[in-house]
Amino acid sequence: IRRFIPKGSPISEVSENQILRIQRWMNDYPRKILGYATPHDTFVQAFKQERLVA
Template sequence: SDAVLLTLAERQTRFEVILKLNGKDTESVDQAVQQLRERAGATFDQLFKTVTSDNGSEFSGLHDALKDVADVYFSHPYASWERGTSENQHKLIRRFIPKGSPISDVSENQILRIQRWMNDYPRKILGYATPHDTFVRAFKQARLVA
């Protein structure tokens, strides 16, 4: 099967993580989550308190993969409005990768550039601050409180 993108958006800051997966299956999603946990280290549970996913079968192992650090919620079938932030983030990604384009043709560097652009793009909902700056501020504040 063709490669796919797994996107994770931090709800309050709109900070986006985009991961390229080899396929649209449970094993690929679980492997990506595990790699993300390893990269984030001890901060993972501060970064991901909740995860909301759609009901695709590829996410069936998400609850088990994150049960010790995050609450996992699944949206209702055909209810994209329950994942509004993700849907809006996907529109931004489609500026660079049109729907239907093979993800296997997109390099990791291109994905990182898209992710960086999205996180440096000022958002009205953030008072025209960038997700990156808002995320850094929130993360520093959370570390001070903890």
């Protein structure tokens, strides 16, 4: 988050649109720890598996 919002900046001054863009970037950024999958894709896959088990 600090990549986009400097430390010490009041979060209340950040627009909702900017927060949504940061959130989307974080969730769509491939992670080495996830085998270069995105957090979003990993969540969707886990959710689908959980629905099959339940």
